[in-house]
Amino acid sequence: MARPSKDAFQIGWICALPIEAAAAAEMLDEKFGILEEQDAADSNTYTLGRIGKHYVVIACLPGGQYGTTSATTVANNMLRTFSKSLRIGLMVGIGGGVPCTAQDIRLGDVVISYPQGTCGGVIQYDMGNVIADGKFERIGSLNSPPRALLTAVGTMRAASLTDDPRYPEYLQSAIGRTARTRKNFSRPAAQFDRLFHIKHDHLANASSCDSCPAEWEETRDQRENSDPLPHYGIIASGNNVIKHGRTREQLRLETGALCFEMEAAGLMMDFPCVVIRGVCDYADSHKNKEWQGYAALAAAAYTKELLGYVPVGHVSQENLVVDACSK
Template identity: 75%
Template sequence: MPCPPRETFQIGWICALPIEAAAAKEMLDENFGLLDAQDLSDSNIYTLGRIGKHHVVIACLPGGQCGITSATTVATNMIRTFSKSLRIGLMVGVGGGIPSAAHDIRLGDVVISCPKNTCGGVVQYDMGKVEVGGEFHRTGSLNSPPRGLLTAINLMRAAELTDDPHYPKYLLKAIGRNARTRKNFVRPQQDRLFKLEHYHYGTASTCDGCLAEWEETRSERETSDPQPHYGIIASGNAVIKDGFTREQLRLDTGALCFEMEAAGLMMDFPCIAIRGVCDYADTHKNKQWQGYAALVAASYAKELLGYVPISSVLQENLMVDICDM
């Protein structure tokens, strides 16, 4: 099929890591390849494709440049090149899970940013001011996701009460496509959550040397399918790699997940953040679950788009107009 005109692409999908971009491309029903012509000041590289009835443009952050500022630059360039069509955004990738008694978050689950109380769904945990006595106070607020995406999420959540979701099937199909996808996206066997006081043993890249008695006791799940969690995602420029810090930020923000890009998008790039849980943001953090978690997030995003009517997308303002405002 020939590539549709640039003005056809209304949904922007941003990733931070190459593994996340690869997972996104696995979700395309049609891949139209790379965009040949774009704004001369735009340094992004775009993959164009179709998911169901939607035409989607995928962009990845430059290598080694994760974080809020890089995400803002990629989004700004995308809006400039697709100024006549872009209306809705997705920030899809991996994040550090924040398990608690109220939220049984495990590796391979997916966290979706949704408004709660006065928070629009994403909180920038490192934006604020230090007041008298050295106490840090968060300031400012970030926009909520587009109304059409929030409505689609509620439809999807309602469907899950009576029917099996489709994203686990998308996940398994992508994993089994060939030897490379099996190698890079297969689900790891071990999911170990360690007690806060037990730090990672030595400098090893795996937790093989970490003792079993250090682990939290958790009940066995009925299924190995990834479970969705809806609520606040904490975003900031710092990598969280300490269990006590994770717990303190959970108490402060109520967040279910940490990541490093969404806060750079929410004001001018109306989007929802979808994060596959690849670690627990502690000293035991490693990359073993990264591929599977990235594919989980992409699979969820694909199903979510199936609940978004074209008419709902057209009701959203063009992103370029939001920037002008």
């Protein structure tokens, strides 16, 4: 099939890391290569493809650049080049999970931003004022995701009550595609999913958690299978890496967040999107990169299934992102 015109691409998919962009590309049903013609002021590189009936454009933050500001720049560039077509957005990648009694979040699971109370699904935890007694008061609010995506998430959640989800199949199919994908995206062994009590920090100067005693770990029930589970709720976004168990727990109590990441808050006001994060660590001092590939691919696989619940007509009924942002 010939590549569609640039104005056919209605869905923008943004990633922060190369491994996330590679995972996204693995989910394309058809690949159209790299976009050659774009706005002269646009420094992004775009991968074009099709998922089902949707034409999707994928962009990644520049190497070594993270956080809300970099995400905003990438989104604004995408809007500049795809100003006549872009209608909904996706922010897909990895994040730090926030396990608690109510949510049995494990490494490799997927967290999806979803409105809770007055929160549209994403909260910027590091924006606010310091008031009396040093208390931090958060200010402002972020936009909710596009209606077409919220409807699709709700439909997918309902379908999961009676039917098996398809994203585990997409995940395993991508992992088995080549020797290289097996090397970079396979699921680590279960013994490498260790959740430690927040009072136990990682041993100083230890290169891995091999020296961290088993008695430091939380006791958790064994799951029936290793398929990643979805969790819906608030994703906390900010410019700081959270890698301390007590801080994670304090922020969880304050925000109700299920996941921490560093880019979404830079998108929500000007790039309406759903945020989908594969859990690659527990946002504590024991974090490492062992689960990044699998978590990135799990998030991408969930996103592919989600797009199957989005009718093309619903996307076309959304305002152009550039028009929505000007209101």
